[in-house]
Amino acid sequence: MGIKLSKVAKAAKKYTHILIVMRHAKAEPFGGSDDTERELTEKGIKQAKAVAKGIEELGLRPDQISCSAVTRARQTLDRMLNIFGDGPIVDYRINLYEGGVQAIFDELAHVKPKQRVFMIVGHEPTVSIASQWLSSSDSDAERLDLLNLGLAPAAIVILGSDKPFDEWQVHSGDLLAVINVKDFD
Numbered sequence: 001m002g003i004k005l006s007k008v009a010k011a012a013k014k015y016t017h018i019l020i021v022m023r024h025a026k027a028e029p030f031g032g033s034d035d036t037e038r039e040l041t042e043k044g045i046k047q048a049k050a051v052a053k054g055i056e057e058l059g060l061r062p063d064q065i066s067c068s069a070v071t072r073a074r075q076t077l078d079r080m081l082n083i084f085g086d087g088p089i090v091d092y093r094i095n096l097y098e099g100g101v102q103a104i105f106d107e108l109a110h111v112k113p114k115q116r117v118f119m120i121v122g123h124e125p126t127v128s129i130a131s132q133w134l135s136s137s138d139s140d141a142e143r144l145d146l147l148n149l150g151l152a153p154a155a156i157v158i159l160g161s162d163k164p165f166d167e168w169q170v171h172s173g174d175l176l177a178v179i180n181v182k183d184f185d
């Protein structure tokens with residue numbers, strides 16, 4: 001199923017608030033004693049850059065970003081910030097690793113009111129489950145089904161709403177897209 005990025009960009013312009021939820025890019029396999037220290041692979045570094053460029057091309061550079069504080073998520077965002085520049089306000093939160101879906105809702109509650117595009121960089125299965133919970137019941141069934149499968153490394157979910165982020169609850173956002181890194185090629 002090919003995704004028309006121009007349609008996603010056009011749809012996003014209709015909303016006053018856009019949420020981008022991302023799974024960190026490809027990391028080395030778990031094999032040590034501390035999962036929080038896993039680093040990105042070379043492929044992961046390339047994925048992070050490609051997704052950042054894709055987000056830029058969609059016209060959705062984030063105003064504010066909350067990122068998991070673990071190594072692979074920080075490294076993902078570091079590569080993306082090379083594309084985004086100094087503009088976004090960035091917060092690193094260990095809770096996005098440890099806190100489950102509630103951590104996503106907690107982050108939404110603290111977004112500055114004037115921010116239009118907010119981005120969260122986190123982990124599976126939290127990011128796909130939270131995206132399902134946030135998606136309105138009117139969202140496209142095929143897109144919702146993609147979330148049931150979980151997000152691949154460096155995949156993003158784009159949701160839109162006219163409500164400020166601190167008012168988002170379950171089913172507050174329209175699911176505009178589930179985009180894998182390959183879709184940006």
